[in-house]
Amino acid sequence: MTQRHPDKDHYHGFEQGPIRPPSEAGSLLIRVTRNCPWNRCTFCPVYKGARFSVRPESHVIDDIDAVHRHVVTLKKLADGSGSILRQDVSELMQCLSPQEQQAFGAALNWYAGGMTAIFLQDANSLVVKPDQLIRILRHIRSRFPWVSRITSYARSHTIARISDDNLKQMREAGLNRIHIGLESGSDAVLSRVRKGVDKRTQIKAGQKVKKAGMELSEYVMPGLGGKELSREHAIETADALNHINPDFIRLRTLAIPGGIPLAEDQRTGRFIKLNDLEMVREIRLFIDSLDGITSMIVSDHILNLFEEVQGRLPDAKPHILAVLDRFLSLSDQDQCRFQVGRRLGIFTRLIDMNSPKRRAKVDAFCAQHGITPGNVDVMIDEMMKRFI
Numbered sequence: 243m244t245q246r247h248p249d250k251d252h253y254h255g256f257e258q259g260p261i262r263p264p265s266e267a268g269s270l271l272i273r274v275t276r277n278c279p280w281n282r283c284t285f286c287p288v289y290k291g292a293r294f295s296v297r298p299e300s301h302v303i304d305d306i307d308a309v310h311r312h313v314v315t316l317k318k319l320a321d322g323s324g325s326i327l328r329q330d331v332s333e334l335m336q337c338l339s340p341q342e343q344q345a346f347g348a349a350l351n352w353y354a355g356g357m358t359a360i361f362l363q364d365a366n367s368l369v370v371k372p373d374q375l376i377r378i379l380r381h382i383r384s385r386f387p388w389v390s391r392i393t394s395y396a397r398s399h400t401i402a403r404i405s406d407d408n409l410k411q412m413r414e415a416g417l418n419r420i421h422i423g424l425e426s427g428s429d430a431v432l433s434r435v436r437k438g439v440d441k442r443t444q445i446k447a448g449q450k451v452k453k454a455g456m457e458l459s460e461y462v463m464p465g466l467g468g469k470e471l472s473r474e475h476a477i478e479t480a481d482a483l484n485h486i487n488p489d490f491i492r493l494r495t496l497a498i499p500g501g502i503p504l505a506e507d508q509r510t511g512r513f514i515k516l517n518d519l520e521m522v523r524e525i526r527l528f529i530d531s532l533d534g535i536t537s538m539i540v541s542d543h544i545l546n547l548f549e550e551v552q553g554r555l556p557d558a559k560p561h562i563l564a565v566l567d568r569f570l571s572l573s574d575q576d577q578c579r580f581q582v583g584r585r586l587g588i589f590t591r592l593i594d595m596n597s598p599k600r601r602a603k604v605d606a607f608c609a610q611h612g613i614t615p616g617n618v619d620v621m622i623d624e625m626m627k628r629f630i
């Protein structure tokens with residue numbers, strides 16, 4: 243159920259939510275809602291304890307107008323090549339109220355990034371009444387007509403209930419990419435992690451987004467089934483995606499920070515987490531089970547062990563499987579070395595292990611912290627918590 247914020251009549255200035263997809267790093271973030279209207283997924287730490295609210299439409303419009311004002315100013319300050327003197331920026335900043343500085347900072351970052359895309363925050367902007375969202379989208383387009391991409395996170399459960407006609411109108415108003423946290427296609431996994439949606443609805447939602455002419459990014463969470471449901475998670479998730487054929491399949495490996503319900507399940511033994519080796523086997527089965535689709539596989543999250551599990555299906559499949567097989571065929575020592583080196587940012591690809599200098603750095607770190615093939619999984623779990 244949606245709720246108005248207690249301060250609904252008072253505008254406190256430009257707002258930004260806590261997260262955006264990695265692919266929206268250069269996008270302007272426009273906060274349409276606060277937090278997550280569902281907020282029950284056991285693996286998700288992002289909005290726990292934070293109450294959901296829809297921001298008043300006039301506040302969102304004020305945010306858009308504030309950024310627009312600053313973009314106009316920045317364009318005036320720019321020289322012929324688009325560059326702006328640092329000193330001009332500092333002087334301008336000093337004249338602004340703290341409220342205005344937030345919007346100015348967002349405008350400045352966006353300007354520096356080329357101003358091509360906008361991401362609507364927070365977790366599920368499509369929960370807003372379609373007419374309201376369409377008015378916001380039209381206002382964005384009127385202020386920033388050059389923008390080529392407007393995107394949002396959305397829950398499958400929400401999309402499945404929006405009419406095709408309304409989705410088409412959103413598309414026409416400029417919303418042209420949706421990011422869905424599919425996580426899994428297995429009903430058993432979805433139910434255990436309290437995702438609040440089943441496989442059939444996930445497929446329906448994905449197909450509706452595509453039918454509306456929007457690009458679709460589906461996020462998959464390797465490891466979410468734990469040891470018990472790993473195989474089912476891989477096969478059922480691939481099957482759901484084979485029915486959807488999204489434009490992007492993005493991998494974001496499970497990590498379990500303290501304080502979330504899944505951490506309690508892990509503590510009591512109800513959930514047994516996969517180690518990296520088991521995770522690689524699961525991803526291999528998942529990739530191998532993708533069939534008859536042309537999606538782009540993307541591994542752009544720091545939690546993932548492989549950056550090179552990447553490419554457009556079906557052509558990239560043999561390459562991706564070969565990367566995974568190469569890792570599985572390494573000695574215990576080299577697997578441990580890669581696991582650690584990747585999480586330290588010293589290795590990004592398996593081939594990086596051929597560099598004696600990089601290997602030496604990783605070996606020195608392992609020696610200093612007592613990391614061996616026997617304890618690497620525990621150490622990696624600790625390291626990954628810091629990335630969340």
Ligand code: SF4
Pocket residue numbers: 278279280281282283286287288289365397423437
């Ligand atoms: S729907 Fe998304 S943001 Fe909300 S709790 Fe689940 S994973 Fe987190």
